[in-house]
Amino acid sequence: MPNCAVAICQNYYKSTKGTDIKYFTFPKKEDLAKKWIIACRREDKINLKNATICSIHFEEKYFEIPLKQRLLNYSPKNARNLKAEAVPTLNLPGGSLDTAQKQKSKERTLRTTKRRRRGEVEDIIKSSANTFNCILEAHNTETITEESELPTRVKQELSLTLQNYQRDHSELLKLRQKVKILESQNKDLLKEIEGIKSTTYEKYNNILAKVFTPGQIKTLLNSKKNMRVCWSTEDIASAFSLWSVSPKAYRYLRANNYPLPAQKLLKLN
Ligand SMILES: [Zn+2]
Structure with a gap:
C-alpha cells in the first residue's frame, strides 16, 4: 500500500482512494532520486524500493499526457504518467522544518510504523491460520483413512454373516416345506388307518354278530x-x-x- 514519502503529507493509498491522487515510485537514476529525497524533508531513512510520492507535489508540466488522451482532449489526472525528469516541487515543507512540521513528520513516521506492524501481525495471524488449517486437514484426512479402513473389515464380516444367514434361512425354508409335506402324508396315512380300522371292525362285526x-x-x-x-x-x-x-x-x-x-x-x- 503506497503512502506519500513527503514529510508533512498525510496522503496514503486508502485515504485517497477514488480521488485524482496517484502515487509515483522513486526514479532509478541516483542523482534524480537524491532530489526526490531532499524534497521529502524526512528525518528518518526512506526505503527507496517501496517509497512513493503523491501527485500533489508535481507541477503540471511534469505530467505526460498520452497521445490518445491528447487527441481526445480528455486527460484524467489519475491516468497520467510522470515525465522522466520530474521532480517534486509543490506542497513541500519550506526551508528547514519548523516545530509543528517536525511534530507532523514524527506522527507520520509513527503512523507508518503502526501500519507496518499491523500488517506484520495480520500476516502472522494469516500464516498461523494456514498452519492450523493444514494440521486440521491432515488430521481429517487421517481420520477418514482410519474410518475407511474400519468399514472394510466390518463390511467383510457383515457380508460373511449375511451369506451364512441366507444359507441357513434357505435351508430352514426347505426343511419347513419338508415338514409340511410329511404332515400332509401323515394325515393321509392316519385317514387310511382309520378307514382300514372301520372296515376291519365292520368285517369282524358281521362275522361275530352271528x-x-x-x-x-x-x-x-x-x-x-x-x-x-x-x-x-x-x-x-x-x-x-x-x-x-x-x-x-x-x-x-x-x-x-x-x-x-x-x-x-x-x-x-
Ligand atoms: Zn504527498
Missing part, C-alpha cells in the same frame, strides 16, 4: 383289558339265558375271558 351280542362284540374287539362295558338289555337278556341253563358253565366261560356281564348284574335285573 353268535355274539353288540356288547360282547365290543368287548372282544377292544384290545384294552378290564374295560368297563355298558351292557345293553339285549346283552343282559342273552347272558341271563346262558346263566339259567348252567350257572357253573357261565362262571367257567367268564373265567376263560368269554365276553359276559358279571353275575351280580344279571341278578339285579
Whole structure:
C-alpha cells in the first residue's frame, strides 16, 4: 500500500482512494532520486524500493499526457504518467522544518510504523491460520483413512454373516416345506388307518354278530383289558339265558375271558 514519502503529507493509498491522487515510485537514476529525497524533508531513512510520492507535489508540466488522451482532449489526472525528469516541487515543507512540521513528520513516521506492524501481525495471524488449517486437514484426512479402513473389515464380516444367514434361512425354508409335506402324508396315512380300522371292525362285526351280542362284540374287539362295558338289555337278556341253563358253565366261560356281564348284574335285573 503506497503512502506519500513527503514529510508533512498525510496522503496514503486508502485515504485517497477514488480521488485524482496517484502515487509515483522513486526514479532509478541516483542523482534524480537524491532530489526526490531532499524534497521529502524526512528525518528518518526512506526505503527507496517501496517509497512513493503523491501527485500533489508535481507541477503540471511534469505530467505526460498520452497521445490518445491528447487527441481526445480528455486527460484524467489519475491516468497520467510522470515525465522522466520530474521532480517534486509543490506542497513541500519550506526551508528547514519548523516545530509543528517536525511534530507532523514524527506522527507520520509513527503512523507508518503502526501500519507496518499491523500488517506484520495480520500476516502472522494469516500464516498461523494456514498452519492450523493444514494440521486440521491432515488430521481429517487421517481420520477418514482410519474410518475407511474400519468399514472394510466390518463390511467383510457383515457380508460373511449375511451369506451364512441366507444359507441357513434357505435351508430352514426347505426343511419347513419338508415338514409340511410329511404332515400332509401323515394325515393321509392316519385317514387310511382309520378307514382300514372301520372296515376291519365292520368285517369282524358281521362275522361275530352271528353268535355274539353288540356288547360282547365290543368287548372282544377292544384290545384294552378290564374295560368297563355298558351292557345293553339285549346283552343282559342273552347272558341271563346262558346263566339259567348252567350257572357253573357261565362262571367257567367268564373265567376263560368269554365276553359276559358279571353275575351280580344279571341278578339285579
Ligand atoms: Zn504527498
